[in-house]
Amino acid sequence: MKNVIYLLRIGELNQSILSNLKKNLEDKFKEFNIKVEILQDVMKLKNSEYDTERKQYEAPKILKRLVETAKIENFFRILGIIDKDIYSKTYNFIFGIAGRGSHAALISLARLRESFYDNISVIYKRKESPRDFEERILKEAIHELGHTFGLKHCYNNCIMQFSNSLADTDKKPVKFCASCLQQLKINL
Ligand SMILES: [Zn+2]
Numbered sequence: 116m117k118n119v120i121y122l123l124r125i126g127e128l129n130q131s132i133l134s135n136l137k138k139n140l141e142d143k144f145k146e147f148n149i150k151v152e153i154l155q156d157v158m159k160l161k162n163s164e165y166d167t168e169r170k171q172y173e174a175p176k177i178l179k180r181l182v183e184t185a186k187i188e189n190f191f192r193i194l195g196i197i198d199k200d201i202y203s204k205t206y207n208f209i210f211g212i213a214g215r216g217s218h219a220a221l222i223s224l225a226r227l228r229e230s231f232y233d234n235i236s237v238i239y240k241r242k243e244s245p246r247d248f249e250e251r252i253l254k255e256a257i258h259e260l261g262h263t264f265g266l267k268h269c270y271n272n273c274i275m276q277f278s279n280s281l282a283d284t285d286k287k288p289v290k291f292c293a294s295c296l297q298q299l300k301i302n303l
């Protein structure tokens with residue numbers, strides 16, 4: 116369907132994470148007349164997508180399957196959500212991946228939890244907040260979808276800033292800067 120972002124579970128994923136993301140994304144994309152739906156299917160992970168030495172999944176391989184699904188189903192956009200650590204060749208890990216101007220994106224929740232890191236409490240000095248976790252998921256989802264809408268990384272105070280760490284993700288706002296917003300409206 117036109118102007119619908121479809122959310123797809125990849126492997127095991129908590130249902131409430133998905134429904135919160137749907138609600139939050141819908142809020143953010145309402146002004147562009149874009150809806151969000153949760154697909155009932157689950158994409159199963161393949162052994163060939165797992166690197167046993169790195170103990171991570173290879174994101175581009177999963178993204179490729181999402182791109183194929185989008186093509187077959189004629190989806191406007193598909194966003195895969197995985198609760199496992201992912202990487203691509205050039206990075207030790209990534210929070211998400213998307214081809215610029217493509218119809219598919221992928222985000223990983225693994226490193227959005229403070230409990231993933233050994234010494235993060237030194238930085239934050241507080242208990243993990245479920246609200247922070249929810250907002251990080253939203254930020255990474257919007258960021259990767261932004262790439263599918265043709266946006267590049269941005270150096271303004273903007274959700275399209277590149278994140279190299281959880282602190283980077285926490286620092287960036289949950290909105291597009293004026294210039295990205297303008298570009299987005301042209302591309303939509
Ligand atoms: Zn990016």
Ligand SMILES: [Zn+2]
Nearest residue numbers: 269273292295
């Ligand atoms: Zn921007």
